[in-house]
Amino acid sequence: MSDNDAMGANLQQPNPVPITVIGGYLGAGKTTLINRLLAQPTMPAGTAVLVNDFGDINIDAALIKSASPDGQVIGLSNGCICCSISDDLSKALDQLSNLPLQRVIMETSGVAEPARVWQHCHYPGFTPQALIVVVDAENFRSQSKDKYVGQLVNAQVDQADLLIVSKMDHNPAFQLRRLTAQLTTTDPSLLATVLGWTRRHPLTATLSTTKTASFAARTWYQQQALSLEELYALLDRQAEGVYRIKGWVEITAGIMQVDRVGERLTLKPMEDRPVPAQLGLVFICST
Numbered sequence: 001m002s003d004n005d006a007m008g009a010n011l012q013q014p015n016p017v018p019i020t021v022i023g024g025y026l027g028a029g030k031t032t033l034i035n036r037l038l039a040q041p042t043m044p045a046g047t048a049v050l051v052n053d054f055g056d057i058n059i060d061a062a063l064i065k066s067a068s069p070d071g072q073v074i075g076l077s078n079g080c081i082c083c084s085i086s087d088d089l090s091k092a093l094d095q096l097s098n099l100p101l102q103r104v105i106m107e108t109s110g111v112a113e114p115a116r117v118w119q120h121c122h123y124p125g126f127t128p129q130a131l132i133v134v135v136d137a138e139n140f141r142s143q144s145k146d147k148y149v150g151q152l153v154n155a156q157v158d159q160a161d162l163l164i165v166s167k168m169d170h171n172p173a174f175q176l177r178r179l180t181a182q183l184t185t186t187d188p189s190l191l192a193t194v195l196g197w198t199r200r201h202p203l204t205a206t207l208s209t210t211k212t213a214s215f216a217a218r219t220w221y222q223q224q225a226l227s228l229e230e231l232y233a234l235l236d237r238q239a240e241g242v243y244r245i246k247g248w249v250e251i252t253a254g255i256m257q258v259d260r261v262g263e264r265l266t267l268k269p270m271e272d273r274p275v276p277a278q279l280g281l282v283f284i285c286s287t
Contacts, residue, residue: 014125016125016126016127017096017101017102017103017104017125017126017127018103018104018126018127018128018129018198019103019104019105019106019121019126019127019128019129020103020104020105020106020129020130020132020194020195020197021106021108021114021117021118021121021128021130021131021132022034022105022106022107022108022132022133022134022194023107023108023112023113023114023117023131023132023133023134023156023159023160024108024110024133024134024135024136024156025110025111025136025143025149025152025153025156026110026111026243026244026261026284027110027136027139027243027244027246027259027260027261027262028110028134028135028136028166029134029136029166029167029185030107030108030110030134031051031056031057031058031107032166032185033134033164033166033185033194034049034051034057034105034107035057035058035059035060036185036190037105037190037191037194038059038060038063038076038078038080039060039063040191041078042191043078043080043191044079044080044102044103044195045078045079045080045102046079046080046100046101046102046103047079047080047081047101047102047103047104047105048080048081048082048083048096048099048101048103048104048105049080049081049082049083049104049105049106049107050082050083050084050085050089050092050104050105050106050107051082051083051084051085051107052084052085052086052087052107052109053084053086056107056246057082057107058257058273059074059076059082060273061272061273062077063076063077063078064076064077065077072084072086072095073095081099083095083096085106089106089117089120089121089123090120090123093123093125093126097124097125097126103129103195104126105194106121110244110284111152111215111284113152113155113156113159114131114133114156114159114160115131115155115159118131118159128199129197129198129199130161130162130197130198130199131159131160131161131162131199132160132161132162132163132164132194132197133156133157133159133160133162133163133164134163134164134165134166134185135157135163135164135165135166135176135182136166136167136261137165137166137167137168137170137171137174138167138170138171138174138261138262138264139167139261139262140153140174140176142262143262144157148286149243149286157176157178157180160180161180161181161197161199161200162180162181162182162183162193162194162197163176163178163180163181163182163183164182164183164184164185164190164194165182165183165184165185166184166185168184168185168186170264214286214287215243215284215285215286215287216284216285216286216287217282217283217284217285218238218282218283218285219280219281219282219283220234220238220247220280220281220283221278221279221280222249222250222279222280222281225250225251225252226249226250226251226252227251227252228251228252228253230251231249231251231256231258234281235258235260235265238283241285241286242283242284242285243284243285243286244260244261244282244283244284245258245259245260245281245282245283245284246258246259246260246281246282246284247279247280247281247282248270248275248276248279248280248281249279249280249281250279253269254269254270255269255270255275255279256268256269256270257269257270258281
């Protein structure tokens with residue numbers, strides 16, 4: 001191949017698909033943010049959302065169009081898709097590489113440093129665009145000072161290009177004293193800002209070099225329906241050393257989505273949303 005041919009081939013290479021990384025500590029509201037973005041009528045078609053587990057993202061029934069046989073990819077009626085990372089980002093990106101995508105939004109684990117995930121987004125056909133971190137206004141102060149997880153919580157914030165503050169309704173006086181640009185989850189420009197934000201400088205935040213907290217997940221599988229009192233007793237018995245509880249449980253009133261972050265417990269009826277095949281709870285705790 002001549003030099004001119006090589007130059008022509010390079011010019012014909014498509015632009016890499018940008019990846020927006022969304023991080024934040026356990027229960028900060030990453031999934032809620034992504035659901036809110038997906039529900040916007042102006043969400044561009046050709047957007048892929050990568051999640052660790054479809055059970056973590058409550059896609060509204062009206063958005064679901066089809067599911068692949070292996071459950072790894074869900075097509076959405078707004079032209080977007082959701083794809084399971086399954087702890088293998090490269091495999092997920094390979095799955096997406098043949099699709100006509102415009103962008104990728106990737107939710108990281110709540111116990112991950114987003115900057116470490118960013119390093120793996122330099123993948124053929126893809127490029128990292130921005131690192132966005134969700135901050136929990138209700139629990140950030142206590143979490144950032146926690147002797148076990150404080151270092152991780154602060155590292156996540158320090159590594160962000162853009163901060164999105166959630167749960168301001170629970171703590172209206174909250175202020176995050178950082179020079180990093182920030183907005184709230186109720187900002188009317190949320191979608192445009194998230195999709196359009198681009199890193200304007202090299203990554204300067206350093207990765208943690210000292211040992212941070214390690215985490216484990218315990219799963220309780222439900223075998224029979226519980227009363228509300230039995231559910232409360234179960235949650236109280238498992239509370240020690242647990243930072244997050246989430247899942248679905250059948251009680252006498254119906255199937256409920258359970259979400260506990262800090263001291264706040266939220267129970268939501270599933271109503272017309274898809275119910276997972278297996279009911280139960282995941283308890284995320286330090287080890």
